[in-house]
Amino acid sequence: xxxxxxxxxxxxxxxxxxxxxxxxxxxxxxxxxxxxxxxxxxxxxxxxxxxxxxxxxxxxxxxxxxxxxxxxxxxxxxxxxxxxxxxxxxxxxxxxxxxxxxxxxxxxxxxxxxxxxxxxxxxxxxxxxxxxxxxxxxxxxxxxxxxxxxxxxxxxxxxxxxxxxxxxxxxxxxxxxxxxxxxxxxxxxxxxxxxxxxxxxxxxxxxxxxxxxxxxxxxxxxxxxxxxxxxxxxxxxxxxxxxxxxxxxxxxxxxxxxxxxxxxxxxxxxxxxxxxxxxxxxxxxxxxxxxxxxxxxxxxxxxxxxxxxxxxxxxxxxxxxxxxxxxxxxxxxxxxxxxxxxxxxxxxxxxxxxxxxxxxxx
Amino acid sequence: xxxxxxxxxxxxxxxxxxxxxxxxxxxxxxxxxxxxxxxxxxxxxxxxxxxxxxxxxxxxxxxxxxxxxxxxxxxxxxxxxxxxxxxxxxxxxxxxxxxxxxxxxxxxxxxxxxxxxxxxxxxxxxxxxxxxxxxxxxxxxxxxxxxxxxxxxxxxxxxxxxxxxxxxxxxxxxxxxxxxxxxxxxxxxxxxxxxxxxxxxxxxxxxxxxxxxxxxxxxxxxxxxxxxxxxxxxxxxxxxxxxxxxxxxxxxxxxxxxxxxxxxxxxxxxxxxxxxxxxxxxxxxxxxxxxxxxxxxxxxxxxxxxxxxxxxxxxxxxxxxxxxxxxxxxxxxxxxxxxxxxxxxxxxxxxxxxxxxxxxxx
Numbered sequence: 001x002x003x004x005x006x007x008x009x010x011x012x013x014x015x016x017x018x019x020x021x022x023x024x025x026x027x028x029x030x031x032x033x034x035x036x037x038x039x040x041x042x043x044x045x046x047x048x049x050x051x052x053x054x055x056x057x058x059x060x061x062x063x064x065x066x067x068x069x070x071x072x073x074x075x076x077x078x079x080x081x082x083x084x085x086x087x088x089x090x091x092x093x094x095x096x097x098x099x100x101x102x103x104x105x106x107x108x109x110x111x112x113x114x115x116x117x118x119x120x121x122x123x124x125x126x127x128x129x130x131x132x133x134x135x136x137x138x139x140x141x142x143x144x145x146x147x148x149x150x151x152x153x154x155x156x157x158x159x160x161x162x163x164x165x166x167x168x169x170x171x172x173x174x175x176x177x178x179x180x181x182x183x184x185x186x187x188x189x190x191x192x193x194x195x196x197x198x199x200x201x202x203x204x205x206x207x208x209x210x211x212x213x214x215x216x217x218x219x220x221x222x223x224x225x226x227x228x229x230x231x232x233x234x235x236x237x238x239x240x241x242x243x244x245x246x247x248x249x250x251x252x253x254x255x256x257x258x259x260x261x262x263x264x265x266x267x268x269x270x271x272x273x274x275x276x277x278x279x280x281x282x283x284x285x286x287x288x289x290x291x292x293x294x295x296x297x298x299x300x301x302x303x304x305x306x307x308x309x310x311x312x313x314x315x316x317x318x319x320x321x322x323x324x325x326x327x328x329x330x331x332x333x334x335x336x337x338x339x340x341x342x343x344x345x346x347x348x349x350x351x352x353x354x355x356x357x358x359x360x361x362x
Numbered sequence: 363x364x365x366x367x368x369x370x371x372x373x374x375x376x377x378x379x380x381x382x383x384x385x386x387x388x389x390x391x392x393x394x395x396x397x398x399x400x401x402x403x404x405x406x407x408x409x410x411x412x413x414x415x416x417x418x419x420x421x422x423x424x425x426x427x428x429x430x431x432x433x434x435x436x437x438x439x440x441x442x443x444x445x446x447x448x449x450x451x452x453x454x455x456x457x458x459x460x461x462x463x464x465x466x467x468x469x470x471x472x473x474x475x476x477x478x479x480x481x482x483x484x485x486x487x488x489x490x491x492x493x494x495x496x497x498x499x500x501x502x503x504x505x506x507x508x509x510x511x512x513x514x515x516x517x518x519x520x521x522x523x524x525x526x527x528x529x530x531x532x533x534x535x536x537x538x539x540x541x542x543x544x545x546x547x548x549x550x551x552x553x554x555x556x557x558x559x560x561x562x563x564x565x566x567x568x569x570x571x572x573x574x575x576x577x578x579x580x581x582x583x584x585x586x587x588x589x590x591x592x593x594x595x596x597x598x599x600x601x602x603x604x605x606x607x608x609x610x611x612x613x614x615x616x617x618x619x620x621x622x623x624x625x626x627x628x629x630x631x632x633x634x635x636x637x638x639x640x641x642x643x644x645x646x647x648x649x650x651x652x653x654x655x656x657x658x659x660x661x662x663x664x665x666x667x668x669x670x671x672x673x674x675x676x677x678x679x680x681x682x683x684x685x686x687x688x689x690x691x692x693x694x695x696x697x698x699x700x701x702x703x704x705x706x707x708x709x710x711x712x713x714x715x716x717x718x719x720x721x722x723x724x
Contacts, residue, residue: 012456018694019708027712053422060415060435062468067440069431073422078429080444082464084471090702094374094470098696102444106424108456109446118697122705154706178703185706332380334460335480340452341540343484344516344547346381350389 012110014102016331017322019116025318025327026119032162035155037321038127039163041313046131049283051075052309056263059240064088066240070101072308078104079312081117085240087214095151096214097121103315113319114331117311122152124314125306126159129234132257133164133208135285135292136300137232141207142167147199147221148213148237149173149182156210156236157182161191168192172202173213200226210234211245218242218272224250229297238269239305246301248272254299257282257292259307268303279303374472376464378693379684381478387680387689388481394524397517399683400489401525403675408493411645413437414671418625421602426450428602432463434670440466441674443479447602449576457513458576459483465677475681476693479673484514486676487668488521491596494619494664495526495570497647497654499594503569504529509561509583510575510599511535511544518572518598519544523553530554534564535575562588572596573607580604580634586612591659600631601667608663610634616661619644619654621669630665641665 017025026034045052057070065086072079081101089096099117104110133141144166146153150173160166169191173179183193196202203209203226211221214237224247227233233254238244246269256279258264270277282302284290293300322328335346379387388396407414419432427448434441443463451458461479466472495503506528508515512535522528531553535541545555558564565571565588573583576599586609589595595616600606608631618641620626632639644664646652655662684690697708 016693019697020694020712023697023708023712027709031709055420058417058420058431058433060433060440060468062435062437064469065471067433067435067466067468067471069420069433069442071420071422071429071431073424073429075424078422080431082442082466082473084466086469086471089470092470093699093702094472095697095699095702095705098471098473100473100476100695104429104444104446106422106429107426107448108451108454109427109429109448109460110456111444111460111462114462116695116697119705119708150703151705175703181701181704185704185710331378332382333462333478335381335385335457335478337455337457339543340455340457341512341537342543342547343457343481343513346385346481347389347393348547350382350385 012112013336014111014331014333015113015328017115017318017328019119021322021327021329022116022119022318025322025325026123028325029321032158034123035127035130035159036163038123038314038317039130041317042124042127042310043131043286045309045313046283046286054260054308056260056266057308070308070311072312073106076106077312077316078106079308079315081308081311083117083121097151101311101315103319111333113315114333115315115318120314120318122155124310125152125236125304126155128310129156129210129236129302129304130159130163132282132302132304133160133232133234136257136302137208138230138293138296141232143170143206144208144210145170145202145206147172147202147209147211149178150214152212153182154185156212157186157191158189160208161189166208168194170194170196170202170206172196172199203227206231208232208234210236212236213245218244220247221245222250223247224253227253227299229299231299233299233301234304235269235301236304240267241271244269244272251301254301255280256301256303257285258303259305263307264303264305267305270303374474374696375698376473376693376695377475377690379477379680379690381481383684383689383691384478384481384680387684387687388485390687391683394520396485397489397492397521398525400485400676400679401492401521403679404486404489404672405493405648407671407675408645408648416622416670418622418628419670432670432673434674435468438468439674440468441670441677443670443673445479445483459513463673463677465681473695475677476695477677477680482676482680484517486672487514487598487666488517490672491518491572491598491664491666492521492525494644494666495522495594495596498619498662498664499570500592500655500658503594505532505568506570506572507532507564507568509534509564509571509573511540512574512576514574515544516547518574519548519553520551522570523551528570530556532556532558532564532568534558534561565589568593570594570596572598574598575607580606582609583607584612585609586615589615589661591661593661595661595663596666597631597663598666602629603633606631606634613663616663617642618663618665619647620665621667625669626665626667629667632665
């Protein structure tokens with residue numbers, strides 16, 4: 001992290017990456033290369049899990065959704081993300097999930113990088129899915145069912161294609177327009193895409209099942225009797241209290257892997273299970289302190305909810321790429337002061353005479 | 363809150379207020395008028411304390427300081443602040459406290475306003491001090507001791523002068539340059555400023571004592587034997603674990619008032635006291651469910667640490683004023699999508715052909 005790059009004569013400045021610049025960056029680097037790089041970055045940081053100060057995110061809930069803050073830090077860097085989840089938003093022309101966040105320097109508290117994270121979240125969620133699947137799927141896997149063809153589906157599809165070599169996708173969404181959009185967006189890629197008319201049809205013959213629906217309820221998108229032995233399930237859509245996708249009995253049929261257990265207990269598919277239901281944290285598999293898949297017939301389940309360490313990794317990845325590409329813009333977020341104790345001097349700098357134009361009228 | 367003002371053809375946009383624009387705004391409105399308006403706004407919201415979903419802030423600590431997130435919401439609006447506290451920063455040319463934050467719409471999660479909050483925090487902290495003092499000081503108070511003449515001192519001075527009519531300030535700082543800076547910055551105002559050579563000298567004859575030092579230790583800035591009967595103490599500088607300013611025995615001599623008890627127990631002067639030490643939350647005094655000052659000889663203590671509701675109030679105040687003044691800038695924080703389920707389309711919008719320039723190389 002090049003903290004010193006932000007030094008100005010009177011302190012430091014904050015670099016900004018807006019959504020248009022982020023999209024330009026991903027397009028320039030290549031979306032699959034971005035997904036690959038982000039997967040490496042997330043893996044690298046999960047491998048040093050013990051270095052981080054972690055906490056479950058803090059949510060403020062309304063009847064239609066949630067707004068969350070996700071902080072994390074190691075000895076040198078701090079990251080946080082602001083993110084909402086409002087499944088009804090698409091009916092109003094807004095994305096279900098919108099996000100932004102920042103990287104800061106732990107030594108002095110300076111926010112050095114503020115970024116859009118809506119696009120970046122879709123990338124990092126797919127990268128995390130791929131990191132988990134690499135440990136848990138059968139090695140010969142080549143066909144994935146993709147249930148839920150909304151905002152994040154292309155990123156999941158291209159991550160599994162580009163990083164793990166998945167060449168066949170069986171897709172299904174209750175919204176046929178969404179399914180058609182996914183099909184069309186994937187057209188330029190060498191992936192066989194099969195549009196299906198039900199979840200049951202889509203999962204037939206799939207090595208991996210990804211569920212990534214946006215319904216804000218305890219839904220059963222995937223029933224236990226639909227899942228063949230040996231399947232790896234990438235359960236992404238159940239990610240807040242009251243929002244699940246898997247039939248509870250399915251969780252008993254497989255081994256469940258999570259990002260950060262205290263958070264997944266509250267937000268993930270796990271919220272359906274007793275408090276002592278056994279799970280494995282992914283870092284344990286990556287560090288080889290716990291096994292991943294045990295046999296070719298085992299069902300493995302990644303109960304993905306999204307964790308701050310993924311955003312930390314994604315922010316650092318995007319910041320480094322954006323620096324290389326020269327796509328950052330300076331943002332007037334933190335005052336650069338000649339005398340750091342003279343914040344009041346900022347007002348004089350604006351208009352020396354008018355600062356004192358108001359008088360006590362009590 | 364005019365959420366609809368952010369509507370664009372394909373969704374909404376985020377308004378940005380940088381530090382230069384914020385300084386321009388405060389200068390135009392007048393710093394005392396800002397402090398007065400913010401005091402009213404904070405009071406208004408403390409009066410409806412029960413409407414808010416509140417939590418203690420989450421801090422990530424390093425050897426030299428802390429970075430905190432402070433979220434809060436009511437049924438319609440969400441606010442959060444990012445803020446650091448690194449007392450050694452001034453030796454490196456950076457402010458001790460740097461902050462920014464956002465307002466968002468609870469119904470859809472859209473962040474409608476992102477703002478600098480370094481300047482705004484100094485204003486809202488002073489406004490909160492004045493809100494507390496109006497309830498707790500003796501009505502005839504006219505002289506304030508101001509111990510600690512750093513970043514926030516001018517704002518405290520002008521808030522007490524402009525809103526409560528304080529006409530005499532007795533100031534002291536171990537850094538003589540800081541004291542001279544405060545003296546000079548207050549020169550245009552009709553306030554009698556007396557520079558003192560010790561805390562003991564400064565507090566002599568003062569009706570109110572404000573402590574706002576930045577030392578990152580359990581310091582004793584104010585000893586119990588320095589404080590005369592009837593004094594109101596505005597203790598602002600002790601605001602994180604391991605950072606206090608008052609002698610513990612002084613807290614037993616007076617009645618202690620706090621913003622949000624669970625947070626002050628951890629961060630305020632209260633951290634020195636037993637868990638059952640009695641305190642009163644300020645909203646109880648404002649709502650008249652608890653008494654404020656009981657007698658002219660009582661010592662009252664506001665153990666200020668800063669609470670998210672003050673930032674919520676300040677963000678809304680600054681947003682409304684900045685809208686009126688036309689000082690907001692649009693920020694590309696959240697993608698405006700024609701089809702909210704087609705986030706991937708953002709990449710096509712950048713360069714239709716290059717999206718597919720990368721291929722699987724696994």
